[in-house]
Amino acid sequence: xxxxxxxxxxxxxxxxxxxxxGLVEIKGRSIPENSIEFYKPLVEWLEKYAVExxxxxxxxxxxxxxxxxxxxxILDVFKKLEAIHKANxxxxxxxxxxxxxxxxxxAGQDYESxxxxxxxxxxxxx
Amino acid sequence: xxxxxxQLYVEAHEADVFFAFEGEISSERINVILEEIxxxxxxxxxxxxxxxKVYNIMVECLQNLYHHSDxxxxxxxxxxxxxxxxxxxxxxxxxxxxxxxxxxSIDKVKSLSEKIEKLNSLSKEELKEMxxxxxxxxxxxxxxxxxxxxxxxxxxSGHKLSYQFSxxxxxxxxxxxDIVI
Numbered sequence: 001x002x003x004x005x006x007x008x009x010x011x012x013x014x015x016x017x018x019x020x021x022g023l024v025e026i027k028g029r030s031i032p033e034n035s036i037e038f039y040k041p042l043v044e045w046l047e048k049y050a051v052e053x054x055x056x057x058x059x060x061x062x063x064x065x066x067x068x069x070x071x072x073x074i075l076d077v078f079k080k081l082e083a084i085h086k087a088n089x090x091x092x093x094x095x096x097x098x099x100x101x102x103x104x105x106x107a108g109q110d111y112e113s114x115x116x117x118x119x120x121x122x123x124x125x126x
Numbered sequence: 127x128x129x130x131x132x133q134l135y136v137e138a139h140e141a142d143v144f145f146a147f148e149g150e151i152s153s154e155r156i157n158v159i160l161e162e163i164x165x166x167x168x169x170x171x172x173x174x175x176x177x178x179k180v181y182n183i184m185v186e187c188l189q190n191l192y193h194h195s196d197x198x199x200x201x202x203x204x205x206x207x208x209x210x211x212x213x214x215x216x217x218x219x220x221x222x223x224x225x226x227x228x229x230x231s232i233d234k235v236k237s238l239s240e241k242i243e244k245l246n247s248l249s250k251e252e253l254k255e256m257x258x259x260x261x262x263x264x265x266x267x268x269x270x271x272x273x274x275x276x277x278x279x280x281x282x283s284g285h286k287l288s289y290q291f292s293x294x295x296x297x298x299x300x301x302x303x304d305i306v307i
Contacts, residue, residue: 031185067186067189
């Protein structure tokens with residue numbers, strides 16, 4: 001299946017979803033006024049990927065900022081990944097945060113407590 | 127009552143003003159404001175943790191104005207245009223004070239006050255639980271607002287929110303929210 005590549009902008013993140021590598025990456029900023037529109041193709045891609053998921057899927061989430069409108073959409077992405085994980089394909093979510101950014105760490109922990117997928121909190125030195 | 131939005135703007139403008147804006151909040155305007163905030167906080171070497179809090183809370187406030195600000199009362203529209211918001215960010219040493227203001231229709235005053243009072247009554251842990259509950263169980267509104275904005279602001283601020291409604295006429299009130307960051 002096709003790799004989903006979206007270039008980042010001032011308000012939306014860089015996206016790289018690569019089925020052949022089992023790699024799902026969202027990096028940058030996610031602060032659009034309307035996030036549903038942006039996240040729709042991501043969720044749809046994951047629905048298709050679920051059918052042919054790799055044994056191991058690595059998920060890298062490295063966000064500098066995200067707004068509350070995106071937070072629901074990110075949860076939707078994680079719920080798709082949770083379904084893949086449940087179907088006996090291993091999924092790991094690597095949640096990157098800046099060393100001094102407690103709010104971003106806490107946001108990752110919020111998701112970790114809702115979603116039944118192993119999370120790894122990855123501290124990035126500033 | 128005789129509400130002088132300009133006076134409000136001038137008063138908030140008095141000391142230590144880091145950033146101030148009044149006018150229509152469009153998507154493009156939000157970009158411009160955020161860029162300015164980012165450039166300034168970086169240039170002034172504000173520590174990363176605080177810089178990110180300020181930026182995040184600004185995003186939520188500006189997008190709240192963008193999505194939820196009601197139209198300007200007809201009698202003020204000549205001067206202020208169709209939509210109007212005030213944003214003033216002040217700095218005192220290591221603390222920022224953000225004031226945002228906009229018109230709301232009077233029927234929203236009660237529910238909005240109750241919502242803020244509720245948030246102010248919750249502990250850090252309770253705010254976290256409320257945030258997670260709404261994140262997990264409530265759908266996004268068609269406007270894209272998640273109902274999470276104010277809770278997120280309260281969490282990231284770590285201080286009680288203070289607010290004021292000044293009745294403008296029999297249809298509108300001017301809503302002012304003060305956030306300590």
